[in-house]
Amino acid sequence: MSEVPQAFGRIALIGYGEVGRILAEDLRTQGLAVAAHDLKLQQPAQAAAPQAHAQEHGVQLHAQAAGAVAGADLVISAVTASQAVAVAEAAAPHLQAGAVFIDMNSASPGAKQRAAGVVDAAGGRYVEGAVMTSVPPYRIRVPLLLGGPHAAAVVAPLNALGFAAKLADERLGVASATKMCRSVMIKGLEAMVIESLSTARHYGVEDAVIASLYETFPGIDWEKQAAYFFQRVIEHGRRRAEEVREVAQTVREAGLQPWSASGTAERQAWVADLADAGVFGQRGEAGFARSADWRTEADRLLAAVAQERQR
Structure with a gap:
């Protein structure tokens, strides 16, 4: 399996709500290619707002997770807590080998461990993420704890993008338990x-x-x-x-x-x-x-x- 890249070029966001849009804005200001998927895109009554935002900020939207994650070297999952494992299952088969999958969802340690098993089995690199306070005041610099065996390797590349990430533990579940x-x-x-x-x-x-x-x-x-x-x-x-x-x-x-x-x-x-x-x-x-x-x-x-x- 390839090494974790020192810099991320193409980024996919799964979840294009408040958190996803904030991250998209801050990543796009750096000229990075950003793709995104949200279930709301499949519902015409709710699709207009994310579509307008994506057009304004140059984000490529996809109706399915497969399209968003294809070719991405960094995938960020930021959906509702109950969907954390489902998103990992939907994205995993379409990850390129060695892609980093950061699960920023507020899910239990057990859920994070299940999601990790799915992503790693598909050839991706699962990283547990725990957002430690409200995102809007901090935006991309919101305090972020990372966990899991691949976490240490992605701290520097993430922080180069403007994140405020630090390693919690190489054991899965510690970061989310803290959160x-x-x-x-x-x-x-x-x-x-x-x-x-x-x-x-x-x-x-x-x-x-x-x-x-x-x-x-x-x-x-x-x-x-x-x-x-x-x-x-x-x-x-x-x-x-x-x-x-x-x-x-x-x-x-x-x-x-x-x-x-x-x-x-x-x-x-x-x-x-x-x-x-x-x-x-x-x-x-x-x-x-x-x-x-x-x-x-x-x-x-x-x-x-x-x-x-x-x-």
Whole structure:
């Protein structure tokens, strides 16, 4: 099998949502050839946005994963957590020998190990990737932990492209375990803040609760943090719910019952259902999930709950 290249020339993105588009933009500014595939391209009602973005930034779109990965020496999988193994299975037969496949999905260590088996058996080089915080503020320089036997060899070539990658461990599962355990806390905090402050808003005690939080944790701007949490869950609750279900599976793989993670997944999915129903405004509206005051979104949420009770 060929050595890992010192530089990547042709790059394929599997998943052309928020993360995929950000990576495409930053890679294309360097003049790199970028191809992409997303399941939404097979759905006419959802294909327009990715097609317009790809045309603007010079990304070659493919309706099937096979077309996107053919000839690529670097493939980046950035899809919803539940599709991590399926994407590896779809892409693996079409990888050129020695191609690096970076799985950036928020999947459990067990899922990553299954995906690695598929890719490596097909002659590719599977690298586990764990994105350690939200991508938009950092873009391509988002902190990225790499794992697996091929990981050390790709750190330098990736960082040459602008990534902020570092080796977690040569054992598969360590990087994703780090990510998943962090998500128990971070995604759980998102769900708890939405649940706590929405309930406080209902009882008219939100200012007292916020004041108490400031007193206990003075280093956090709770007003700003709450607005950010509401915004991110309203926009990406579906994806977050899938991730936290993988988090729950990670906890199970450790032999524990994922009581907290399971509840977090349900809360995130519930908010996503409300968003899909238009409770927070239609997607694309200027005000959608962009309120500087979390109270606006909490009021919308509570109004939807009240309406449901009256049915």
